[in-house]
Amino acid sequence: MDIIVLGLSHKTAPLELREKLHIPESDLPDALEGLGACGQILERMMLSTCNRVEAYAVVDEVEGTRRFLVEYLAERNKLSPEDFEPSLYLLTADQAVRHIFRVASSLDAMVVGESQILGQVKAAYGTALERDATGLILNNLMERAFHVAKRVRAETGIATSAVSVSSAAIELAKKIFGDLRGRAVMLLGAGKMSELSAKHLLAEGVGSVIVANRNITRAVELAERFSGRAVHYDAARAEMVRTDIIISSTGAPHQILSKADLQEIIVQRRNRPIFVIDIAVPRDIDPAANEIDNVYLYDLDDLQGVVQANLRERQREADRAEVLIDREVAQFTHWLESLKVVPTIIAMRRKVESIREEELERVLAKLHDLSPEERQAISLLTSSIVNKILHDPMTELKRQSALRDGHLYVSVLRRLFAIRDE
């Protein structure tokens, strides 16, 4: 009995291939049933997102299952196995467990620490659960995976830093101003990117948004969307004294704010800091303005730099997460091992007990004139012998089941005593 993971992801297959094998949510129950047709598959679930298509299963026999799954996927998507087999990976035992933990914790994602994947895994598991496609092992495994994902998010910094340009801008603003509530924002020019940043800022609770544009109609249009004010471009300068965050993205072919301009503004602001995000190409603001005390000027490259730095930070935290996951995998494997011993012990006792009863009956049938006490004594004798013989092996088996090679002991015992799998 093995846990397996079979599938492909953004790490092994390009988008064109992944989209061919993608299983839409509505088709998932169907696919689960299709997998159920294979006798070797005891428990199953399927996960299909834009970045991966994977099957998690508990199976009797690995190779047969693999062939079945490949054929099923080929047939279902009208492909031939050669088309996608090279991109498939097959993981078993603790490698499979580790992979599932890593996927749920977003360590296998395109952007480490992304938040969508956990919800997607939970949804996929939910569907499988509804269809009774899972069992004891997969249920425990997935519950454990969700717990591990929670731990990783809570105990490492894997998801705390900004990895997109617009969220990096917000992160920077927070590092300058602390709380963004009540802050004044100005949009110079009314482009798509500044709109996006403004939206994020509003979500953080900024106090007011002013849109300044050459085309006043466009400015009014945008300002309305943010419940803000629109001013004509020429009036913007006066408003800047009251502005904490400026997002500049005009189409101007030259600089619209010089270092001297910002020097004057900061003096008028009595040195209250100002955060200027220049996402225009060519740049709207003289880069030398960053040299001014309390002026923080970032252009697109700078924001990208922050994103890169954050990605490196995430990678560092991901390494710590791997250590955490290693420990969880060990714990889960331990639990799995302990599972195998219980039914074996039960089966052993049952077999031995049935032999005892049979033999006892047979001999008592031949001994006619025995008193009840004597029959009792003989019965007790057989019990006693059987229990004493079994005691040492059962104790040792229980002890071994907690160790690495426990499953070997279980297998050997089952084979030696011809205990059939039920």
Next chain:
Amino acid sequence: MQLTLSYLALLLYLAAGLGYLGSLRVSHPRLLRAAGVLARTGFALHTGALAIRLYQEGHPPGNLAEWLSYYAWAIVAVYILTEVRYESKVIGSFVIPLAVLLLGTSAALPKAIESLSPPLKNIGVWTHVILTLLGNAAFALACCGALMYLLQERQLKSKNPGVLYHRLPSLNLLDNLCHLALSLGFPLLTLGLLSGALLAYSTWGSFLPWDGKQIWSIVTWIFYAALLHGRLAGGWRGRKAAILSIIGFCGVVFASLGANLLIRGTHAF
């Protein structure tokens, strides 16, 4: 007994300090929490040690070693209050090592008190000492806040944020912290100077004995007065104020320690 407690407190502060510094490198909330607990426990022991000493000896700090120990205590006390107010535990990574430095130096210095003139054992002295101590602790906190501000500002200006960018709080918080500490420290320093002058009068008959310590304290007082005025009225905030806070604290340190070691005077231990 009190010596053992002091050493234990020092060890706990050291452990806490390492914990705080470690958490600058690695984002681990449990580590930060543990460091906080260690610092508080160390503080409790430190308080015990000082209380016992007080009960046994009954006089205010009589030599450099004692003074440093009290100072370290005051700094940790002020810091714990800050942690409660600001929720950002990262400040500990600067304040606690400072406390370790002070208490460690205290432990290394000779404990003997040379001579204690009788007038030193009265309430007037105690008032002066406590006011000065708390004022200095507030300035130490302002200095730590200023240091952190400069570090975070460098991260933001360089466009190449490192680990500190994530761990340190916002510039706004640090600037507010610095300002708060200065606003507390200045009145305390003022009262400290006044109580000192009164004490000088009652002891030696003159408000201004003009010893090294007093001179430097007055210089420091003028400096901080200018700084606070600059902040409130002149828009001195951010980098400028931070650097001045650090310079001011150097003045404080010099007034407390250096003036004694370099210039002989009535204030000397």
